[in-house]
Amino acid sequence: MSADVIYLDNNATTRLRPRVLEAMLPYLTEQYGNPASIHHFGAQIGARIEEAREKVAAAIGARTSEIIFTSGGTESDNTALRGVTAARPNRKRVVISAVEHHAILEPAEALAREGFDVVRVPIDGDGRLDLEQLAAAADQRTVLVSVMLSNNETGVIHPVQAAAEIAHRCGAAFHTDAVNALGKTAIDVESLGVDLLSLSAHKIHGPKGCGALYVRRGTAIRPLLLGGAQERQRRGGTSNVAGIIGLAAACEAIDLPEMERVAALRDRLERDLAAHAPDMRIIGAPNSRVPNTSCVCFPGVMSEAVLLLLSEAGICASAGAACSSGSLEPSHVLAAMGVDAHIAQGQIRLSLSRETTSDEIDRVVELLPPIVRRVAGVRA
Numbered sequence: 001m002s003a004d005v006i007y008l009d010n011n012a013t014t015r016l017r018p019r020v021l022e023a024m025l026p027y028l029t030e031q032y033g034n035p036a037s038i039h040h041f042g043a044q045i046g047a048r049i050e051e052a053r054e055k056v057a058a059a060i061g062a063r064t065s066e067i068i069f070t071s072g073g074t075e076s077d078n079t080a081l082r083g084v085t086a087a088r089p090n091r092k093r094v095v096i097s098a099v100e101h102h103a104i105l106e107p108a109e110a111l112a113r114e115g116f117d118v119v120r121v122p123i124d125g126d127g128r129l130d131l132e133q134l135a136a137a138a139d140q141r142t143v144l145v146s147v148m149l150s151n152n153e154t155g156v157i158h159p160v161q162a163a164a165e166i167a168h169r170c171g172a173a174f175h176t177d178a179v180n181a182l183g184k185t186a187i188d189v190e191s192l193g194v195d196l197l198s199l200s201a202h203k204i205h206g207p208k209g210c211g212a213l214y215v216r217r218g219t220a221i222r223p224l225l226l227g228g229a230q231e232r233q234r235r236g237g238t239s240n241v242a243g244i245i246g247l248a249a250a251c252e253a254i255d256l257p258e259m260e261r262v263a264a265l266r267d268r269l270e271r272d273l274a275a276h277a278p279d280m281r282i283i284g285a286p287n288s289r290v291p292n293t294s295c296v297c298f299p300g301v302m303s304e305a306v307l308l309l310l311s312e313a314g315i316c317a318s319a320g321a322a323c324s325s326g327s328l329e330p331s332h333v334l335a336a337m338g339v340d341a342h343i344a345q346g347q348i349r350l351s352l353s354r355e356t357t358s359d360e361i362d363r364v365v366e367l368l369p370p371i372v373r374r375v376a377g378v379r380a
Contacts, residue, residue, distance in 0.1 A: 006314055008315065008316060008351060008364065009318050009351060013203065014203060014206075015205060016207060016246075017205040017253060019249060023245050023249040024242040034239075035241060036230060036238070037238070039211050039275055046212070049069075050247065053244075055249075056248055059182070059198065060189050061188035061189050062214050066214050067212050068214075068231050068235050069212050070235060071178035071210065071211065071240070071245075077103040078201060079223070079235070080144070081144065082224050083222045084196070086222040088143045091140075091141055091142060092116050092141055094111055094145075095118075095142055095145045097147045097148065098336040099332070100147075100177065102209055105332075121134045121137055126337070127156035127290075127337050128288065131162055131163065143173065145166070145174050146179040147174075148179075149176045149302050150290045152369035153347075155180075157288050161193055164192060164237075166272070175194065177190070178198060179198055179200045180293075182200075183250075184259055185291075189214055195219045196219065210243030215234070251333040258354050262354060265352055266350075268361060269364065276365065276369035277298065277372055279298065281297045281339075282296055291348070296347075297346045298372045302375065306368075309375065310367070317372070318349045319331070367374050
């Protein structure tokens with residue numbers, strides 16, 4: 001990355017850490033064997049995968065046998081929805097929050113077309129899940145409840161432990177998408193009480209194209225990908241060895257105390273931006289967000305124009321989820337929160353990382369308000 005670039009789009013992806021790359025390199029060069037092979041060369045690599053599985057499990061308080069390696073968060077989410085619903089065909093209701101990532105929303109919509117009753121539970125104006133409506137939606141017909149741990153656009157943390165208890169009372173399995181929570185807040189699957197949990201390497205300074213799905217022992221699930229006995233017959237396909245090693249190295253490098261510094265930078269960013277742009281709105285519950293995420297709205301401007309000018313100034317940000325880039329439609333997350341379209345169209349997501357510096361925050365505060373005024377047609 002150029003030294004002139006200020007990268008505040010870490011919820012879209014993060015830079016690969018040098019120590020992660022170092023761990024991966026041997027498996028892209030001399031350690032190239034297939035871990036499923038019977039010969040010693042392949043078996044050695046298979047042993048390294050099992051060591052990696054231990055490290056990933058340790059990062060979330062899971063058993064090693066409960067980790068399935070996948071190609072990333074999207075596959076993990078799809079496997080959770082498709083796998084659980086296929087394993088329990090007598091139940092035909094799926095309950096999700098209204099603000100899930102598209103990796104949950106789209107497979108849920110596909111299930112609806114196949115005859116499932118899919119219920120989206122609303123959230124309040126601060127982005128918090130309505131637990132009473134969740135309890136009303138989860139009944140004896142429900143096979144799975146899925147509520148993300150933290151929202152990728154607003155950073156709002158949902159009460160997953162309480163939601164899991166609601167799901168279990170009606171005999172449903174509970175899944176959480178923790179892709180944008182891992183590395184930012186403590187995760188322990190036993191404390192949360194979840195049955196399935198998705199994560200992805202490239203959101204924690206690991207490689208793209210690798211993730212994992214935690215599946216609690218005893219949870220009924222069928223594989224999404226068929227064609228091999230890999231992952232204890234739970235996910236077919238030749239293992240992405242370098243990616244798996246990179247995911248494990250990234251999990252080992254998680255530094256939650258460092259997130260306190262990141263949170264202080266995020267809070268200063270919001271405070272100083274608000275001082276220069278009094279119309280700016282901060283979106284999401286202020287005391288219940290992951291420490292790196294700031295979702296702000298500038299009423300009356302189009303976020304695309306602001307983002308293009310920020311890019312020209314060397315600042316990388318987004319208008320919301322990276323998978324929705326290019327869409328002119330308002331964010332489904334902000335719509336679910338009841339944010340007026342006139343305000344939502346000016347959404348900017350600034351997501352920090354452990355690499356973000358104080359000087360970079362100062363530069364963003366210096367440049368962003370004049371850009372907003374320029375787009376709005378107001379002279380400073």
